[in-house]
Amino acid sequence: MQDAELLSRVRLSRRSLLKAAGAGGALLLSVQLPLLAKKAIAAEPEDAAPTTFNAVVRIGADDVVTLVMPRVEMGQGTYTAVPMLIAEELEVDLAQVRLEHAPADDKLYALPGGGVQVTGGSNSVRTSWLPMRQAGAAARMMLVAAAAQAWGVDASACRAETGSVVHTPSARRLRYGELAARAAELPVPDEIPLKDRAQFRMIGGDQKRLDGPEKVNGTARFGIDVQLPGLLVATVAASPVPGGRVKSVNTEAAQLVRGVRQVVQLDDVVAVVADHMGAARKGLAAAQVQWDDGQAAGYSTETMIAELAKASEQEGATARNEGDVAAVREGAQANGHRTIEAVYQQPLLAQAPMEPMNCTVHLRPDECELWLGTQVPTRAQAMAAEVTGLPLERVRVHNHLLGGGFGRRLDADYVTQAVRIAREVKGPLKVVWTREEDMQHSTYRPYHYNRLSATLDAQGKPIAWHHRVTGSSIIARYAPAGFKNGLDTDAIRDAAGPYEFPNLLVQYVRQDPPAGLLTGWWRGVGHMQNAIPVECFIDELARSAGQDAIAFRKPLLAKHPRALKVLEVAAERSGWGQPLPEGRGRGLAFTLSFRTYAAQVVEVSVDAEGNVKPERVVTVVDCGQQVSPATVEAQVQGGIVFGLSAVLFGNISIKDGRVEQSNFHDYRVLRMNEMPVMETHVIPSTEDPTGIGEISTVVITPAVLNAIHDATGKRIRRLPMSPADLKRA
Template sequence: CRAQNGEVLHEPTGRRARYGELAADAARIPLPDRVALKRPDEFKLVGTPAKRLDAPSKVNGTAVYGIDVRPPGVKIATLAQSPAFGGRVKSVDDSAAKAVKGVRQVVRLDDAVAVVADQMGAARKGLAALVIDWDDGPNARLRTQDIARELEQATLNPGPVAQSIGDADEAMARAATRIEATYQVPFLAHAAMEPMNCTVDVRKNGCEVWIGSQVIARVQAAAAKTTGLPLNKVVVHNHLIGGGFGRRLEVDGVVRAVQIAQHVAGPVKVIWTREEDIQHDMYRPYFFDRISAGLDGNGMPVAWKHRFAGSSVLARWLPPAFNKGLDPDTIDGATHLVYGLPNLRVEYLRVEPPGVPTAFWRSVGPSHSVFVVESFMDELAAAAKRDPVAYRRALLDNAPRAKAVLDLAAERAGWGEALSKRVGRGVSLQFAFGSYMAQVAEVEVSKTGAVRVRRVVCAVDCGTVVNPDTVRAQAEGAIIFGITAALNGEITVNGGRVEQTNFDTYQMLRMNEAPAIDVHIVRSGEPPGGMGEPGTSAVVPAIANAVFAATGKRLRKMPIDPAGLRAPA
């Protein structure tokens, strides 16, 4: 027998049966120890391009996102939350807001005020008319500089060991050359195009939620806890997501919407303004890294020590996974490197910034660690006076898949070909989320220090590929996301408040700034790896290393500061 087109075919007789017809009998058969799978040369669909079934509706506007739902009788609400982390409402004068045509009511919570109206325009006008006196609370003096200083101080002391190979201290002591550096990456917002929103109808005997979520079980649990209802009395309708990137793994917006809905008769859709979305995000953590290496007489690493401090999202999100002071997500990209390093020690120290909420962000731990590792690897190549690609290649004798993507990216990018003045190429290499990826970025740095990414070449071995179009799309989107972070991404805190407010102060990469992106997929029969995340973490160090190639200036802090890259007068 063989399976084909949803049926089991008995070839000697030509008899056919659909899977459903055989399911009951199949359930009674003991599971075999081994199953014969199709050989790759028998694949008909796996590995071939296929159009997405949801593409037409997304293009013509008929796709339904969370923000699109309109249950009968729904009211629209928007809100102002305490501008300072941990602040509270002292008093509110809502008389002018209630006078706005279309405003139905004002809901005051401990740390937020919402305006409920017939439509969003009226809700926003009512919100602007509120006079709120805030108590800024315990974090009123909090600044980014204070957080960075605390993280830096933390890295002066040992932390839990995430990985250890050989004896890094002894190897460092006998190294011919020692190189040290510190790196920093900032808080980052998710800034999804669809702002946070949630529609809720709370009744005495039940609660109904309409949302676009990455994890609806948590939505249901949060609504049940907030209302005090049993879990089976909460119904969640999940819809398309206009950008998640980890933000919609969180349920703070659900809790807020349920709190407001408890004061409203009938369903209410709570939509955050862009300002609320950016200033009350849950941010990619700020990290401070201290890294050093010892080189032998040929400039190759014999010792590698990496210690970093920052928030652990996993410790909050899934406490049992935070074990012995280590967060598997946070250390990802800093441990189990593709390179053959004989002596290595990686340490992580969990330091939570007071008041600042943190969350998973696209590419998670590697979003910071790959920038540090690959930038520092470039520093070692420069110290050894070696070509960055050749230097990495010399460390990959036991990593053939990594070597293959590195060679492919370099070849397709024209590595080694001459470039104009203040134009440079940079490379990065990583293993993350089960996929090997190399990227080469080509950048141009103007005399004023502005960086333009002209081209990105990405080579990836993500194992068996089902739909290559989807792999390319994920890589391209992730690269754009990472370029935004490298050039513009930074959330800063002053007086306990986020200083950025909208896309004028937290800028996205625009269409006319987007580079040419070439994605090359290595044919592989290995188990499938992830593709939604790696492109983001790989592109940031590739850009930083390209800037060094173009200007001779090393970038150890993100985002890129054009002032430090200006050409001499």
């Protein structure tokens, strides 16, 4: 039985939905957004401790339905898909729904199961699926009951219809706004049946994006758009080498620039404060900041790789240990088995969101206000509180739309820097980082060094799998309490994929870069880091065994019928196995991540000079019930562009302690004329929705690398690659 079906047949816990108030003639419902729906509807004792509620639905006298959203919109469609869930059950047009950014409050708005208010991990729709529908259905029932009461008729004779309640026999009609105050006086129903999927009129269909018009006409407000009375603007230069310090600043030259108000010099940062960004940038250039690079000045990418390679020879912490990999490997030759080994390396990558990093701060003696776009409002709040010494409740966060996040705005290092600068400035201050400054001081996707080995029996079946992941730990820095027993759970996520091996060993070795060189989240997180070596190595094993790549995977996925279906559709839609012209190749990658099953087939062409061009990408996903099909397709396509940019061009390199890349001229993204043909196929499903925003980023890189091998016979195990690697002899 599906969660939705179960929910429609049980008594709703009063701790899952609560009438908050009826102030001002409005109906307010507080909603608990659970991680697992069955936990949310579990029976609870009447004297149980009160539960906190993390979303508020308000229906006003003006007929407007307002949702206080605990998640943020950064282009992924959350501010349309989640309101659709309420509008579906409430029987209102989507255009009647308005959204407000939730304030920073972990107690009220934490991601269920995570304890922190965060937008990430492809969680927004799947954690909202049932509770938001509950809220809409409960409000609808209360409004119908209020109308029946007003008319003195039985509620069964009334129905909800496009924002009104209609008395069917007489055709009398009352708008929701006219009923809100009366409905607010009624109790929340004990039983709240939800629609059957066959009754959906909105879910599963394409709706106009609620955030679309304002983004088109320019009225949408991003963090960088903040304007306040007396606002000054600052731009920043931080030490280009981690741990470096300011040696000298030409303050006088900077202050000669018209519009410059102040030069702020901290130990590792110089900021020029001005009336506008242009003056701030000119002033910073005039300041001619000189640096004492410190001990990390000799650090380089080559140093990093050497340290990782050496560390990877250690046993490391054990994440999974099933069967006896060592025994199988030792007896391989005697038993006629073969052991294959490979090392896969992935470089540092920057997130490079389109909206430059920014944070506006107004610091007063007893209060600090922040205006920004962040995926983690309470982390930003905590960072500001730590710098200022103020209690959390005296730090207010005004969140905005995000011009891209991709994990960069899951961190709040820039908030700390902005508040440190604002302490030296009177009045509100907007700090804006140039693209170059952020590119060279980002929180990079870690460089990972993956050692893999597998033993194949005489029939080519993999009977042992060993994967040792070596790299820095994001969790140890970001959430130290989560780093236990030497394991970074994200770094080893999917280290064997969803595949079943009779003997399996997964290990993790922590090897961090110098202090100050931060590694952080990047679209797809641990799923993406492991899909590359796993899916490419699986392809190697299939070819070594003389088997088709899809046929080789199927026995390893026998416990996942949804996975098998996805692979079958991918083969059919992509023309798998059909011949291609010389110089072209076809590659496959599969993933089960964010609870979504996905397969991707990529066709590439490789010319005589070794230049790779993606020609066609076929993506098949089983993401449960689609809420907004257009959003699903857009997310798949966006992930493809992001991932192709990474595999074809992405690389953050270090020389003399400094990041070499600075902007899109040397940290390239895919251009319009380089785009492949893209096809997205979604398996119809009655399962609850799963994550979609990062899926195609997870599989695109290994699919491309496997396609390159198919086209050229050359196996790329270390990124970045160059045309020289693939140039024909």
